[in-house]
Structures are given as C-alpha cells and as structure tokens.
Amino acid sequence: MSAPISSLREPLVLGHKTYHDITEDICSPTESTPNAAWVAAFILSVTLLGLYAFCLVVTIWFGIGTWDLNRTVGWGWDITNFVWWVGIGHAGTLISAILLLFRQKWRTGVNRAAEAMTIFAVVCAGQFPLIHMGRQWLAFFIFPYPNTRGPLWVNFNSPLLWDVFAISTYLTVSLLFWYLGLVPDFATVRDRSKGLRRKIYNILCFGWTGAAKHWSRWESMALVLAGLSTPLVLSVHTIVSFDFATSVIPGWHTTIFPPYFVAGAIFSGFAMVLTLMLIARKVLNLEQYITIAHIESMNKVILLTGSIVGVAYLTELFVAWYSGYVYEQFAFFNRALGPYYWSYFGMMACNVISPQLFWKKSWRRNITLTFFMSIFINIGMWFExxxxxxxxxxxxxxxxxxxxxxxxxxxxxxxxxxxxxFFTLFLVFTRVAPVIAIAEIKSILKSSGDQYSDHPDYQDGPAKSDQVLQNQPS
Amino acid sequence: MANTSDSTYMEPSDDVHAEGIHAGGTPIVYGLYDDEVDLIEAVRKANADHLDIYDVYTPFPVHGLDPVMGIEESRLHIGGFVYGALGTLTAFGFMTWVFTRDWPIIFGGKPYFSAPAFIPITFELTVLFSAIGMVLSFYLICGLGPGAAEVNIDDRITDDKFCLAFSSKGIGQADRDQFADFFRSTGASETSAKVL
Structure with a gap:
C-alpha cells in the first residue's frame, strides 16, 4: 500500500498484530477497572491538586505578597514555571505536526499521548500569568474587548499581549488537532460498548461513520492543520522569549533567545513525553506499540535539541565577552559565579553535559537511563x-x-x-480515551509491522521477534 | 443486527425493505472485507461492472481508495486559506484602527502605525481563524457533531472490517443476485443488508 520501506528501518509495531489486535490492545485500558497503580497515582495527583487549590486560595485571599517577591525580583517561580510548562507543551504539536510533514511514521505511536500532554501542560502554564496578576478576578482585562473605560484597548505592541494571543491560539489549535484525531478512535470505543456508555461515546465521536469521503477530508484536514501548527509551535516559544528579549535587562536583551527558547522547549517537551510514555507503555502494556525504536528516535531529538541549547549557552557567554559591554559581561559572570551559581551549574550539568550521553547507541536504547535522563532534563530546563x-x-x-x-x-x-x-488530567485521559491513535497505527501496520519488515532482526517469525522484545532492557 | 457469520450471501428480507420504506431510510446491501487490498479491488470491479456504490466505510484512511472511488481532493484547504486571510485582515485592520483612529497612544516614541509590532498577533489570529474555520467546516459538511445520530452498519467497521455498500432501493431479484455474485467473486468475508 505504501512506498517501500528500507530494510534498515526497524518495525514500529511488534508482536505480529492484526487490525483487531490493535483495537483490542489500545481500547482495553479504557474498558477495565483501573488497577492499584493507577488508583494510587490518581490519589497522589488529586492530593497535589488539592494543595494547588489551597495555595491558590491563599494567594488570592492574601495577595501575591505571600510569594515574597520584591521590588528587585518581580518575577520568581511564577514566570519560571510558566515558561517551563509552555516549553513542555511543545513536544506534542512538534510530534503531531512537524513529524507528520516529515512523514515520520514513528510519531503514530506517541502522538496522541504527546498531544494530550501538550494540552495539559499549556493548561498548567496558563495558570501562572493569570494568578500573578494580583487581582485575578480582573484577568479578562488582557483581552481587547469593547469596554466602558474609553474603550481603552490593550497594548498590542507589548510582547506580554502577544503571549496572550500565542498561548490561547496554541491551546485552541492543539485542542482542535487532538480532537480531530480522537474522533475516529472514540467511534472505535463506541462500537465496542453498549447502553449509556455507547451513547456517551457517540456524542464524543460526533457520530463518526468511517465513510471514505470523510476519511479523505480528515486526512487533508490533518495535513493542513499540521502545516498551520508547524509555524505556530515555533512561534509560541519565540513569543515567550520576546517577553525577555525585548526588555532592556542585560542577560535578557539578546537576539539569540527565540531559537534558543524553541530548541529548549522541544528538548524539555520530549523529556516529558519520555517520562510519561515510559511509564504508560509499562502500565498499559503498550510495549509493542511504543518500542525501543520509538524511544531511540525521541532520544535522538533530545540529543539534537540539547546540543543546540548547549551551543546557545556557550554563544551567550562568548557574545557577552566579545561585546565588550560591561553590564552584559557582569550579567553572565554573575549567573555562573554569583549567588545563584548552584542553579547555573544544575542547568549546565543537566542540559549540556547529560544529553551528550546519547551519542552512544546502546545508551539511547536503555530504558532505565532514558527515564532518569528525562527527569534530569526537566530539572535542568526548570533551572534554565x-x-x-x-x-x-x-x-x-x-x-x-x-x-x-x-x-x-x-x-x-x-x-x-x-x-x-497535570498528572490528574493525564491519568483521567488514559482512562477515557485511547492513548495511542488507533486508526493511524492501523494505517502504518502494513509498512511498519514486524511481520512485514525486512529488518534482519525481525526475519524469523514470531519467535525471534518476541525474543527481541524480551531482550530489551526494561 | 442481520449479520451472517458464514460467507454466504444472505437474502435481504422483505421486512428490511418494508421497514426501510416506512422509516424513509436507505436500504443497502453490503459486503465486509478483511483487507483493504480486497476492498480496493472490489471497488475497481464495481466500477467496471457499472454498479453504483452507496458508500465505503473503513477503520482507517485507506490510501489508494480515493482515486479508485473518484473522490476528488477536498477543497477544505481553500476554505482554510480564506478563513486565514480573514484572520489576517481582522487582526491587522483592528490593531491599525485602534492605534491610529480610535485611541492613538505613543509607546516609546514609536509611530502610531507600528506595523512590525502587529505581526505576531496578526500571525496568531491568521492561524486561529484558519484552524477554527476549517475544522468547523469539516464537521459541518461531514454532518458530524455532538448529537449526530449514530449510523451503524456493523460494529466491526471501526475495528478491522472494510465495508462496501450498495443502495438496494427498489431493486429486483435479478439485481440482488448480481450483488450476491459480486460480493462472492470479490472475496467479501460477509454480506448482509440493512436500512440506514
């Protein structure tokens, strides 16, 4: 059905799956009662969510004086967390949009969960600009709506307002893109259920039928949305970086920020995807769909973006020295050796040095190492x-x-x-929606299933293939 | 549900047709195929035999089906461009109006009409309008949406079966035999009839 695949390409669906097996494997977690691990994780997440609600009430009740920000440090953990979460929210759309345009088949194994992660991360990010405003009940002032104060409009020349548009557009478009993919899969879940559950899923799947014309439109929609999302995903962190880059603070006022922020965002986003997927593939028994080949591909992206980030850090230092501008030089000297030297070294160790381990193929394919790396990277990116x-x-x-x-x-x-x-939303998601795009996995089965593969490791039928799976470190 | 588990053609009962007429639905006869390659061959043969295909239902987008069925490329992307252009004009026009006509303010000594500063928001609204417009158009023209009635031919069409359906409205015995022969010869694993 598809173009010939090189025999060097590793298969992306293992275990000699049929179309029905795929449906069964991916739908079953939504149909069974949750296991103890899920319940424990959910209780923990909801407890943390409760803590969030409590701290939010404290913040709104007493004001942001409770944060100990001062006249000098007006932005603290709030904007740090905002940028961190938005960055994490970059991998999903990168996987689903940019990798779709590049025809990377491995994206089908992880795109659904990564997009969900994107949306939840952006939801978390969106909290911080809203709550750091001080008078949170007036948050709607950021939108340019006709008002009785003139009307007095917002400042369209301000990067902070650009951010409002960028983040809300990104959230909306990601949601639309994600849901478009979910519609056919919700129909699959519907057709496996009865009674009230069936009615609910029929509403969720918008009455999807699978008609050829609908699929044809669905595919061209996905392609155009991918084309739109690609510059969008790059624009979001670019605009976030403008919040800093257009200011006149030494250390912020640099033209390198947009590409450096985007690379960092993809870097941390992939790390978070790996953290989630390494757990999900184990807990939901999806090891045959999210294979070592998928993990290796993501680790390659991490190596690339991590190296870009590393080069950006060094370029900043070089330019600060080369500029001959004493304030810029002081800013970077202070970063590395000033009172917050520990965070600078945490950042350098986690973001620049640690991803270099992934030059070694066997380490890229090591699940334990990848898991710890994914955590390190997100700590490092928070420090950044x-x-x-x-x-x-x-x-x-x-x-x-x-x-x-x-x-x-x-x-x-x-x-x-x-x-x-974030984890509450993600855990709920794993219970109600297929965590892997069923229809998309089926569409790559005949080009990337192990039974169709010419790869030397997958030649001898099920026995050898299972062996390869078992030999993988876990 | 009138499914047969063996591979023999099941005669659509008169009840089905009678019910269809009363309900105002379309009676169809359909075959289920186990593989998309068989389905495409069947569609090819149906075209060669001048059979009018009612519709084809598949669990995933089958590449190579569109040209065989004569489905033209969707014009949704033209819509996407128009919606996007609308977003561009809305954003740029609105910001220009606000800062040059409605409430001009000098920010940092820059001109009122500071076009480069309008670009980020113009870009975001272009993407936003285009995406929302296209997605809504898609659901609208496909007749999909929350509350859309369930059109269920067979539960396995969203799982692993590929369905080719013909309208059986007002057809006689000879036509039914022809459909039966067709499904048998193209390798359908099951055939049945239903009113949609």
Missing amino acids: RFVIIATTLARDYLPSSWSYYIPTWVEIGIFVGTIGL
Whole structure:
C-alpha cells in the first residue's frame, strides 16, 4: 500500500498484530477497572491538586505578597514555571505536526499521548500569568474587548499581549488537532460498548461513520492543520522569549533567545513525553506499540535539541565577552559565579553535559537511563528558566537594589500543585480515551509491522521477534 | 443486527425493505472485507461492472481508495486559506484602527502605525481563524457533531472490517443476485443488508 520501506528501518509495531489486535490492545485500558497503580497515582495527583487549590486560595485571599517577591525580583517561580510548562507543551504539536510533514511514521505511536500532554501542560502554564496578576478576578482585562473605560484597548505592541494571543491560539489549535484525531478512535470505543456508555461515546465521536469521503477530508484536514501548527509551535516559544528579549535587562536583551527558547522547549517537551510514555507503555502494556525504536528516535531529538541549547549557552557567554559591554559581561559572570551559581551549574550539568550521553547507541536504547535522563532534563530546563529570570533580576543596575529571592511555601505549593493538575488530567485521559491513535497505527501496520519488515532482526517469525522484545532492557 | 457469520450471501428480507420504506431510510446491501487490498479491488470491479456504490466505510484512511472511488481532493484547504486571510485582515485592520483612529497612544516614541509590532498577533489570529474555520467546516459538511445520530452498519467497521455498500432501493431479484455474485467473486468475508 505504501512506498517501500528500507530494510534498515526497524518495525514500529511488534508482536505480529492484526487490525483487531490493535483495537483490542489500545481500547482495553479504557474498558477495565483501573488497577492499584493507577488508583494510587490518581490519589497522589488529586492530593497535589488539592494543595494547588489551597495555595491558590491563599494567594488570592492574601495577595501575591505571600510569594515574597520584591521590588528587585518581580518575577520568581511564577514566570519560571510558566515558561517551563509552555516549553513542555511543545513536544506534542512538534510530534503531531512537524513529524507528520516529515512523514515520520514513528510519531503514530506517541502522538496522541504527546498531544494530550501538550494540552495539559499549556493548561498548567496558563495558570501562572493569570494568578500573578494580583487581582485575578480582573484577568479578562488582557483581552481587547469593547469596554466602558474609553474603550481603552490593550497594548498590542507589548510582547506580554502577544503571549496572550500565542498561548490561547496554541491551546485552541492543539485542542482542535487532538480532537480531530480522537474522533475516529472514540467511534472505535463506541462500537465496542453498549447502553449509556455507547451513547456517551457517540456524542464524543460526533457520530463518526468511517465513510471514505470523510476519511479523505480528515486526512487533508490533518495535513493542513499540521502545516498551520508547524509555524505556530515555533512561534509560541519565540513569543515567550520576546517577553525577555525585548526588555532592556542585560542577560535578557539578546537576539539569540527565540531559537534558543524553541530548541529548549522541544528538548524539555520530549523529556516529558519520555517520562510519561515510559511509564504508560509499562502500565498499559503498550510495549509493542511504543518500542525501543520509538524511544531511540525521541532520544535522538533530545540529543539534537540539547546540543543546540548547549551551543546557545556557550554563544551567550562568548557574545557577552566579545561585546565588550560591561553590564552584559557582569550579567553572565554573575549567573555562573554569583549567588545563584548552584542553579547555573544544575542547568549546565543537566542540559549540556547529560544529553551528550546519547551519542552512544546502546545508551539511547536503555530504558532505565532514558527515564532518569528525562527527569534530569526537566530539572535542568526548570533551572534554565530560573537562572534567566531570578539571577538576572537579583543583580540590578543599582547595587543598593540587589537582593536575593527565596520562594515561600505558597509558591512551592502552587508549582507542585500544577504537577498534580497535570498528572490528574493525564491519568483521567488514559482512562477515557485511547492513548495511542488507533486508526493511524492501523494505517502504518502494513509498512511498519514486524511481520512485514525486512529488518534482519525481525526475519524469523514470531519467535525471534518476541525474543527481541524480551531482550530489551526494561 | 442481520449479520451472517458464514460467507454466504444472505437474502435481504422483505421486512428490511418494508421497514426501510416506512422509516424513509436507505436500504443497502453490503459486503465486509478483511483487507483493504480486497476492498480496493472490489471497488475497481464495481466500477467496471457499472454498479453504483452507496458508500465505503473503513477503520482507517485507506490510501489508494480515493482515486479508485473518484473522490476528488477536498477543497477544505481553500476554505482554510480564506478563513486565514480573514484572520489576517481582522487582526491587522483592528490593531491599525485602534492605534491610529480610535485611541492613538505613543509607546516609546514609536509611530502610531507600528506595523512590525502587529505581526505576531496578526500571525496568531491568521492561524486561529484558519484552524477554527476549517475544522468547523469539516464537521459541518461531514454532518458530524455532538448529537449526530449514530449510523451503524456493523460494529466491526471501526475495528478491522472494510465495508462496501450498495443502495438496494427498489431493486429486483435479478439485481440482488448480481450483488450476491459480486460480493462472492470479490472475496467479501460477509454480506448482509440493512436500512440506514
């Protein structure tokens, strides 16, 4: 059906699956009662979500004075967390849009969960600009709506407003794209169920029939949406970086920020996808769909984007020195050796040094190493944002304004709480929707299933193929 | 549901047709295939035999089916361009109006009409309008949406069966025999009849 596949390409669907097996394997987690691991994870997540709600009430009730920000450090954990979450939210659309345009078949194994992760991460990110406003009940002021104050419009020249448009567009388009893919799969779940459940899934799947004309339109829609999302996903973190780059603060005011932020976003997004997928493939028995080949591909993206980030850090240092501009030089000297030196070294170790391990093929294919790396990278990327924001602000032009900023328990609670929000949403998602795009996996089966593969490791029928699967470190 | 488990053609009962007439639905006869390659061959043969295909239902987008069925490329992307252009004009026009006519403010000594600063929002709204417009158009022209009635031919069409359906409205015994022969010769694993 498809173009010939090189025999060097590893198969992406293992275990000699039939179309029916695929349906069965991917739908069954939505049809059984959750296991103890899921329940335990859910209770933990909801508890953290409760902590989030509590800290939110404290913040709104007493004001953001509870965060211990000061006149010098006006942005602390709030914007750090915002940038961190938005960054994480970049992998999903990259996988589903850019990899679709590049015809990367391995994206079909992870795109659904990655897109879900994107949406939940953007939801978490969106909380921070809203709650750091001070008077959260006036948050709607950020939208340009006709009002009785003139009307007084928002400042369309401000990168902070560009951010409002970028994040809300990104969330909307990601949701539409994600749901478009879910519609046929919800129909599959519907057709396996009865009674009320069937009615609910018929509403969720919009009455999908699978007619040829609908599929034809669905495919051209997916392609055009991918074409639209590709510049969109690159624009979002570009605009987030403008929040800093258009300011006149040394250390922020750099033209390298947009590409460096986008690379960092993809880097951290893939790390989060790996964290989630390594757990999900085990818990939901999806090892034959999210294979070592998938993990290796993602680790290659991490190696590439991690190296771009590393080069960007070094370029910043070089340019600061080369500029001959004393304030810029001080900003970077202060980052590396100032009061927040520990966060700079955390960032360098996690983001620059650790991804270089993935030059070794056997390490890229090592699940345990990949899991720890994915956590390290997200810690490193959090440090990166903290370094950019807090260290830069803490050392003002006026030494009399210099200060040191430490978060309060409220800020820490809000950050940990958004992790609870994220995992609560993700865990609910694994129960109600197929975590792998069923229709898309079926459409690559005949080109990428192991029984159709010419790859030397997958030649001798099921026995050898199972052996390969078992030999994988887990 | 009137499915047969063996591979013999089941005569659509008169009840089905009678019910169809009363309900105002379309009676169809259909065959289920186990493989998309068989389905495409069947569609080819149906075209050669001048049989009018009612519709084809598949569990995933089958590549190579569109040209055989004569489905032309969707014009949704033209719609996408128009919606996107609307977004571009809305965003750029609105910001220009606000900053040059409705409430001009000088920001940092820049001109009122500071076009480069309008580009990010113009881009975002272009994408937003295009995506929303296209997706809504898609659901609308396909007749899909929350609350759309369930059109269920066979539960396995979203699983692993490929369905080719012909309308059987007002057909006689000779035509039914022809359909039976057709499904048998093209390798349908099951055949049946239903009113949609």
